[in-house]
Every structure is written in structure tokens, then in C-alpha cells.
Amino acid sequence: MAFLELHDVVKVFGKNTVVRNLSLNVEKGEFVSFLGSSGCGKTTTLRMIAGFETLTEGSIILDGVNVERTAPNRRNLGMVFQSYALFPNMNVRHNIGFALKIAGLPREKMEKRVDEMLDLIKMGEYASRYPHQLSGGQQQRVALARALAREPAALLLDEPLSALDAKIRVRLRDDIRDIQRKLGITTVYVTHDQEEALSISDRVAVMKEGKIEQIGSPFEIYNKPATPYVAAFIGTLNRLPALVIDPSAGIVDVEGQRITTASPIQAAGGTALQLRLRPEALSLGPGDESSNRLKGNVENVKFLGSIVRLVVRVGAHRLSIDSFNEPRLVLPDLGEEIAVSFDREACVLAEPEAQPTRS
């Protein structure tokens, strides 16, 4: 039995069904992210776990107890908000100690615990500052410490980094993960930022229209997207039409060029499929003997800092190729015909989008 279980959770607002039969198990100490674009129901789901929204149908089991009738202030869940939501009338120390004071902890214990939390977020010297005297990043650290102070059963974070600038976001992201690991606390994290979700989580649940499209480790989500939506939502994906030539040998035809996949194809010869390739799985040049090759003309070269992205036209289709910005990298000229190579293992064959698969 998992620590946090969502069973067929449904949420309807008026005529809108925001969450549709969502089920999920989160193990104790696990870090799970809900990832999706706005309006996919990820925040609503988190708010139902927190108790701020009621369930239209389904149930939520926390540590073996159905929490349907448990008020939010009795669920013992720590929550971190996008807007920090620190109490403006209290300094850092009192903010962090708030839950302990409510719980009626004796003063010495409370002070000791608050000091521990201040150490944890490395903000001891800010103890007597007020929220308006802190930067956004500092406020969110205090909010994190406040949520963790009374050792909640689980930690819920609702887009905690979305209001911060890029540099702080990455640093605080790592801090959150470090602290979560240190405390071993079960965590549910909501974000619309795929990089954030992939870098921080044990498992990512990609959501679309109130349903979980796919749940898995960041590695699985990125490398083995289960649905076209996940494939398109996570990272950049090249999609080329592929015609099955020899299923058992794994050979397909792409724009008149032969491609061999690593495993046999589960479709009859002549079936129209789609070949999906990640830009970083492609490299310039012919590669070695066993590599697949596609020929095309360079259409565009985009410089992205550490990475250079080439756009190559193959027949009627465009192919993005990511290359590390190494000193010895020689960029081809625009319009030049080049060969692009990739491993057999990099090939993912799927049904074309026109007839989306219901998985």
C-alpha cells in the first residue's frame, strides 16, 4: 500500500470537468511531479490533496486514512505556494514557528526546532527580518522551512519557483531536492516547466486535460514517451513518416532512404508509421558502419549557447539536430548537403498523429 493514494479522483467545476478519473500512488519518501500546461488540472489535484478543494468523486488515502472528511488544517501537510504566502506581520522566526505555536509546542522545543529549520535553509542571520525585507528566493526558502517545521506527513509544492528568475530558480530547485532527500519526506510538486520536473523528480506524471498521460521516471518520460502528447510536450521531437519494409529486420523507408531500427517492428509490411528522433540523438557526418544515415540540406543554424541546433531539410520534412558547442565543431554552410547519422537504438516508431493512439 502506497503512502499517498489517489483513486479515480474527479473534479467538476460547474460544467467543466477539470480532473478525470485520476489515480496515482506515491510511495513514502518519493518525489512526484505533476507536469502539464496551464489548465491541465495539476494544481486542482494538488489542492484536493491539501484539502482546499473537495472531490467530486473518488478518494484520497493518506497514510492509510481516507482524508475526505479531514479539514485542511488537520491533514498535517506542508504546503508551499507560488506567491510564497509568508505572513507579513511576522518575522522569519515567527513565520517558521507558526505551525509549532499552533500545535502548542513548549517554547524551548519550538525555538530549537526553528533554529534547526533556519540552519536547514541556511538563513540563520535573517531570523529577525520581515518578509518584505527579503528577496523572492529567500522568501520561498522561509516558506519551505515553515512548511517543514512541524514535520508534516507530506510536502506539497504548487509552482514554487515560477515567480523567481532563472538563476535563483535552478539553485532553489537543487536546494529543495537536497532538503527533500535529507528529510526523506514524501513530496508532490506541481510545475509547468519540463526541465524543472525532469531534474527534480523521482517520477513525473505528465497531465493533459485532467488525466495522467504518462507517469514514470524522468528517463522513461523523456526517452520512452507513451503518447504523442508526451512526446511532443517533453523536449523537441523530430517526426518523419516511415513506411514499413521488412518488419522482422526492422527496416523502414523514410523519404526514400532506408533506416534500420534496433528491434523488429510490430506491424505488417506497408504500414505507414512515424519515426521519432530526439535532436540530441542525431549527429553530423556519416557515423560508423552500423549507423543509420539520412541525407538532407542545411536550412538553418541556431546558436543556443552551449548547444548549436541545425535544421536540415529531408525531403518535405525538417529535422532538428543538436550538437554540443565544442571548439572543434565545424558548422556546415546553409544549403550544403550533409549526412546525419544516428544509432539504431535512437529510433522510436509509433502510429502517426492523424490516428492518435488511446493508451
Added chain:
Amino acid sequence: MKNRKRKAMSWLVLAAGLLYFLLPLLATFLFSLRGKKGVLSFVAYEHVFADPQFLKTFVFSFKMSIFTVVAGLVLIIPTTIWIHLKVPKAKPLIEVFALMPFVIPPIILAFGLIRSYSRPPLALVTTPALLVAGYVIIAFPYIYRSIDAGLRAMDLKALTEAGMSLGAGWFSLLFQVVLPNLRTSILAAIFLTFATVIGELTLAVLLAWPAFGPYMALVGRDLAYEPAALAILSFALTWGSIGIIQALSRGKIRPSAMPAPGWATMAEDTKPAEKRSSTNGLS
């Protein structure tokens, strides 16, 4: 150059504004000193103080103001918070209600109250409760607007949710999170209510109460210099009372003093709070 010009302009506007407010006050004050022919004296003030009605009516109105403030705040603060959190759609409706006391003259309110409450089972017309109830209606727009502005200025939803997730019930939320952050708004509501009620005339006259407003009107009708003295006195008294309220409430719900006994001895607590109140200029 341009900057300096703009600065001079703002000073000019400020000076004009101050003159507009202070000149009549000064004129009234000078006039009140002319009770004795040829010399400036406080004889008009002596007359005012000599009249026992002065203190009696002022104390009566003062009491009514206190009751109105308490009843108004107790009624309107939780209601406004509730509307903000649970029924934000009702806001436009409340806005309309908040305009009513301005649109409908107090005389209609008074007659309405008399007609509705002079017969059993609701023969309340002789109780001061009815007067206070009428005052609460008159003060409602001021209280509602101040509280509404205060609630808009804070992220009420996130703050209450944060509080709840930390284990706080509604009572703790109200007294430890919401009200301390509404301090300025509550003070503004108190000032406005106080200033409105202390000199209120129509309701007090029609409901036949010996209040300060009717007393001032009476003196103004019968005497020459005393009304001016009375006006200056009531001005001073009202502002004095407001000053006392502010001093008292600052002692009570100041941010650093808020968190109850358990926090009292926590280290370096009072210093930054003082620094803060002196830098943000709100106090």
C-alpha cells in the same frame, strides 16, 4: 531645472491645500476669542464649559461612537473576509449597499427606523440600541471600504490557505494572521466612524437623544461666539480621541507584540520591529 520646477509646484499645491483647510479653522478660532468686546479672551470657552450639557452630550456621543465602532467592526470585518474568500461574486452587490447610506438621506433612515420599531413586538425606538444600529448603517460604507481595501492589499486566499496547511483554525487565522495585517485599515475605519458619529445630527434629533450633534446645533442657533468655541473644542476632542485610540491599538496589535506569551522572550525580537515601523512610515 525641470525637476526643481515640479518640486516647487507640489509645494505650492500642498500649501494651497493646507490653507484651504486651516484658514477656516483659524478664522473660527479667532472669532471664538472675541466673546468680550475689544479684547481677545477665552470667555466663550468658559461659557461652554460652564454649561453641564456640553460634557453630558459629548460623553453620550462618545459612548455611542464606541458602541458603533465595536458593533460595526464585529459585524463587518468577518463578513467582508467571508465575502472575499467564499463569495467574491457578491462584491458588486455589497458595493451597491455601501453606496446606499450616501444616496438615501439620513432623514429617511430615521423615519424608517421610527416607523418599523415603534410598535410591539419591536418597540425599540426608545433604546439606544436603535441609535447605534442606525449609526452602524451610516458608518457601514466607511468600515467596509477600509476593510475591503486592506484585504485587497494582502493575498488573503494564499495567506489563509498557508495558515490552514500549518494547522491553524479559523480563530487563529483571524486573530494571528488576518487582523494583524488589517491594522491600518481597522484604524482608518475607526477614525472615520468616530468622526462621523460624534457630531451626527439627523438620527440623534429624530430619535430624540441628547447627543453632541443636536447640542451643537442648539448652541449655534441661540448664541454667537460659543458655537465657534464649541466647534474648535469638538475638533480638538475628536482628534484627541482618535489619537488615544491609535496609541492604545498600537500597543495592542503591533506586529512584534502580536505573537502571544510564548514568543515574548525570543531573541532579537523587538529591535527590527521598531526599525521597521520607523522606516516604512506607516505607523
